[in-house]
Amino acid sequence: MCLDSCCVAKGTDRIFRALQESVARTGAAASVKRVGCVGACYRTPMIEVVTANRRRLAYTGLTPAQAGELVHTEYGPRRWARRLRQLWTRGLDNLLVESDPAQPPAEEVASPRRDPGVAAFFGRQVHIAMEHYGRLDPLDLDECLAHDGFQALARCLGLPAGHLTGAPPGEPAKRPVPSDPATADPRGTTGHPVQAWAPDQIIAAIEQSGVRGRGGAGFPTGQKWRVVCQQPGDTRYVICNGDEGDPGAFMDRMILESFPYRVIEGLAIAALAVGAHEGIFYIRHEYPNALERVRAALAQMERRGWLGDHLLGSDYALRLSIKEGAGAFVCGEETALIASVEGRRGMPRLRPPFPAQAGLWGKPTLINNVETLALVPWIIRHGAAAFAAIGTASSKGTKVFALAGKIRRAGLIEIPMGTTLREIVEDIGGGVAAGRKFKAVQIGGPSGGCVPARLADTPVDYESLRDIGAIMGSGGLVVLDDTACMVDIARYFLQFTQNQSCGKCTFCRVGTKRMLELLERLCAGRAKRTHLDELERLARQVTQGSLCGLGKTAPNPVLSTLRYFRDEYEAHLNGRCPAGKCPALIRYVVKDNCTGCTICAQRCPVNAIPLTPYQRHVIDLDLCTRCNTCREVCPHDAIEVK
Amino acid sequence: MTAPPPILIDGRSADVQPGETILQVARRLGIAIPTLCHVEGFAPSASCYLCAVQIEGRPNLWPSCAMPAAPGMVVFTDSDTVREARKTALELLISDHAGDCVGPCRTGCPARLDIPQFIASIAAGEDGKAAQIVTDDLTLPASLGRVCPRLCEQRCRQCEVEEALSIRNLHRFTADQQRLAVRPYRPTRAQPTGKRVAIVGAGPAGLAAAHHLLLRGHATVLFDAHPQAGGMLRYGIPAFRLPRGVLDAEIRWIRELGAEFRLAQRLGRDLSLDTLRRDFDAVLLALGAQGSRGLDCPGEELALPAVRFLEQLTDGPAPEVGADVVVVGGGNTAMDASRCAVRLGAQSVRVLYRRTRREMPCLMEEVEAAEAEGVQIEYLVAPLRLERANGQLRLTCQRMELGAPDASGRARPVPVPGSEFTIPASCVIAAIGQSVDFEAGHAPGLNFSKWGIAVDSRTLATNLPGVFAAGDAVSGPDLAVRAVAAGKLAAASLDQYLSGRKVVGSPEAVNVLMGKLNEHELAVMLREIEQAPRAAMPHLPLEQRRTSFAEVELGFTPSDARRESRRCLGCGCGKAVPCRLRNLATEYGVDPARFVGERRHFTRDTSHPDIIFEPGKCILCGACVEVARRAGEDVGLSFFGRGFQAGVAVPFDRPMAEALRTSAKEAAAVCPTGAIMLKGTGCAGCRLA
């Protein structure tokens, strides 16, 4: 069972405890294991059950009470099972999170392969950053080692593979790490000391793999490593950027929580490549679970003496520490991040000089994103060519996205570059709800753009997305259906960036505020054409006149919606919101087919609908706050938005 | 090795020293790039974006104060994109600027009298300083102190609390003190330039121009068709509002300054524009709007034009008006004419106005004064025809009602059918309006507009080289204070013309105004003053008013003036003059109203002994934060908040005096705006010091 933050938010921790208690109480021949993220958030809470005969079953939508019973079902006397299974079938349907209405209510997903939804969800994914997802206990170092953990680092350090089986001093030796002939490189399995990789060899591998930064900008990672490596002086730093501040994005949190050792390994390899002896995990304060896991993982490694003067027991010194983020979106920007690590307010400065030239304490500093680093061990283990074989000409490998919005199957997905947006939305995500139309995807978070459905065949790669006015960003992907008002969407994202600006630049602090006010004016139906022109002019100037990426990209949601959905802006000028979203521009009316059931009248939070049993109800538009409750509760679809 | 290629800035090349920014190289080349947040010697803040430049081959704009110069770069510091961006940056900063550059009152005064400053001087008992300000900024301050409709007071911030300050009466008080002083203030004149200007028309516009030209060292000769100078102030406005002694003294003061008067000389009859242009270095036409508009109905020639009537009162035997006087019109002239008729002994004085009281184009207190003196005003009445029968005049009128607004925005009166009626009168005075009675025939080649002489509104230059025009002659009938302001502007343009400089008029600095304050902001301002009601103006008793032309408003006593002056909130910024934000805004021609939206609140921290901190004016340049840090202040200043709410404050709510123990003065010096200013500077400062 996954105990990452988002699953915990859906109650998996309570279910986990209930399972543990139940196993203890019944003495069932079962163990309850915490694993990393599976990515199928739309099915959380989910439990995978491995039965005695190695059959794998997945259960979703459990409550703690039902969890206890599950132990009886699968590991108890058989006759319990049938009874309980029937019991759940009734209750579970409405517990399913964002469940797929088209699919029969099933409490049990027999095997991922056999459930068509699950099969489609996972079918197109390729897991590199999320390799072994949903199988390993995130903090079990031995299990990690058993699954290729730290092999890449060991190889770079020139350590024989057997080297990694050493137990922590003072602790009894654990079971030996079985080597996996399928993935292991012959050079690593010989058990004899092998030649350590030169920094240049590591960098070359990263360069050849074609991997580019997953933090948003997509700068070629190998090139960045080389710049840092080539700087004069002895002191350099490596920093793992785990500040992840985009609303709705939680890829990095998941990777840190589920695969902490993988990120540590990636950071260590980076340190080795650029010659750094100090590394910092910068993780945002709002991720206590991620902080906790990374801290615990570092502690585990320290216990084995694998950090500090002897990285993985080698002669290479690497000290790793954690810095809690200051809790602002802009602190993820690398120069602000450095200021924050140095104990100053997280405010960006002009680049050049780049951190690679003059970063932390003025020294060359390599900053990479969590996901970028998580890809590194795989690249080293499987070779640059294997990585470069995935993806498109300019964008290699895979990218993790947080797929969300008006879609049947939401979750964390890792897809090969070059997958089209349509494949993501329709195949992986299962499309939008029945009766709705797929309208656009908002990709790249608040710095990203809105891509209309007609451009959904665009492949996900850095250049293609840039060309259509969006960005890869750090991996937010929100699917919008025809109920979304694009002006409102632009307003929503701009509101976020406006609040998160460090406040330094004139354009970013005041310019985005004025843009936001213009959008609010549009949404309220109080805008004139001159306001629309002003919005566009200002958006371009904010892009031109901001210091850091936040300000430079803040207008993107506005510019891209203006580019593809100008007609909606025009409609707002004429006092109309085509999607029926902007409260000031819409009215709720009861149609003739109202049966007078009074449900809407009872549920209206502001009593705008007088109770008139058996008669057509009427909404008092002066009182109505456009909260949409009546429309949602009406059993006869008798309320429409005009 | 070949030398690295130089950097090209605006087409000029320079070598790049290691570590130099684009700004430094540009300054070395003498290329001016504006900056706000940059402080020489400090690490670049790069926040304001005023120093933005374009770099070839790169998207976006780059802050030159922080951008390292690199060989081979091609930089543009003054392209349209750059200028547009700078202008927008300034407009954005100003849209969130919680402060007034100058008091709203001052921006309301067409002549831009420095109101807060002279009032502060009165409050401080420095009458001499007050006189100096009033005399320098205004011409005819005592006369205007009686007749001006007080445009300034409408904008006075005290209106939001109580009633406006009695600004006009205060400058009347100061000017009267001067007039009666043994040794009045006399400004120093510049060295004579040898240039001579002919000013045609010795009304307020001509007199103001003469005043300011004389100060600049130019000789002036004023020509006027009337036997005495003063224009409408003498021949229009009655003596009970403006005693002739006051006007005479003010004209004498200008004569003593060096003006030469040639009276009873009419342009077009005794003089020609051509001769003036030949004999003088420049000419100013300040001829006023001396013509009268008729009743525009049959028999209009039987009515007496109000201007003629008022002129006779000044210049000739008092006209016979008889017992029943009817005045047609609703403006100041109608009020003056009717009040004069009362004083001439008419039994009944009726004013007929075609709209309602709300639409009357004159000060309500004039209407009230007229009514108090017995004038009856009838609204929504218009004349249809005027006839004479048996030595009696009969005026047939029609009732009106208000229809849709006309071009002036006022409701248009429309006749009510069948509502005609006739009234008898001994005299009908037409006070419908004045017009410019100077046409092309008198000045061949001169262009005219719909209202009068056509000019460039910025400089007041006419289409004829060396000929300028000002006052009612340009605008049509207007106000004395606008004529004074126009005369002052014409003097500035004439001075530029005479000295061979580019004629630009007197471009005004951009003024940020806070508009209406919320109650907290008002409370901050009120903290500094004593609250009191507006001082009342003592009046001549009514019995005496009806029978004499003696002045009605008697003027403030010194203690009235002192008390009234202490009500002033001292609006305006103590750093308005050196403020770099304002200077750049002026240079870039910003529109302070381009962006309207939420703005920070006005607050003021006066707790520090040396400085005033007004955080609503901060542009977040960080200079003060850095000054405090360098000075090793324990508490210092720091940034707080995110987004629009970001600002600079003393950490942990400590008092400002603790934050800046040793570096306050330096912080005030580096602060580019009035967010941190020294006490004792400027108007707000001087009173708060």
Ligand SMILES: Cc1cc2nc3c(=O)[nH]c(=O)nc-3n(C[C@H](O)[C@H](O)[C@H](O)COP(=O)(O)OP(=O)(O)OC[C@H]3O[C@@H](n4cnc5c(N)ncnc54)[C@H](O)[C@@H]3O)c2cc1C
């Ligand atoms: C009855 C009345 C009451 C008013 N009350 C007020 C008031 O209360 N407050 C206020 O602010 N304003 C008032 N005004 C308006 C104000 O007086 C004028 O706006 C102001 O005087 C205009 O100044 P000016 O110098 O442009 O012209 P004027 O004052 O009209 O002066 C023009 C001068 O040019 C001379 N002139 C004209 N033609 C020739 C020529 N061809 N050759 C030589 N000389 C010539 C005239 O003799 C006159 O002296 C009032 C006006 C009138 C008529």
Ligand SMILES: Cc1cc2nc3c(=O)[nH]c(=O)nc-3n(C[C@H](O)[C@H](O)[C@H](O)COP(=O)(O)O)c2cc1C
């Ligand atoms: C406003 C802003 C926020 C950012 N936030 C993050 C973040 O949360 N995580 C991250 O890895 N990169 C973030 N970045 C990008 C970093 O500045 C930097 O490019 C990245 O960490 C480099 O790593 P990469 O090359 O592996 O992508 C942000 C950039 C900007 C402008």
Ligand code: SF4
């Ligand atoms: S662009 Fe915005 S967030 Fe970035 S430095 Fe400028 S003000 Fe700060």
Ligand code: SF4
């Ligand atoms: S309070 Fe004083 S400074 Fe402010 S507007 Fe009124 S007169 Fe001017």
Ligand code: SF4
């Ligand atoms: S108060 Fe400080 S940060 Fe604000 S404008 Fe003045 S010097 Fe700059």
Ligand code: FES
């Ligand atoms: S950004 Fe360069 S002076 Fe402000």
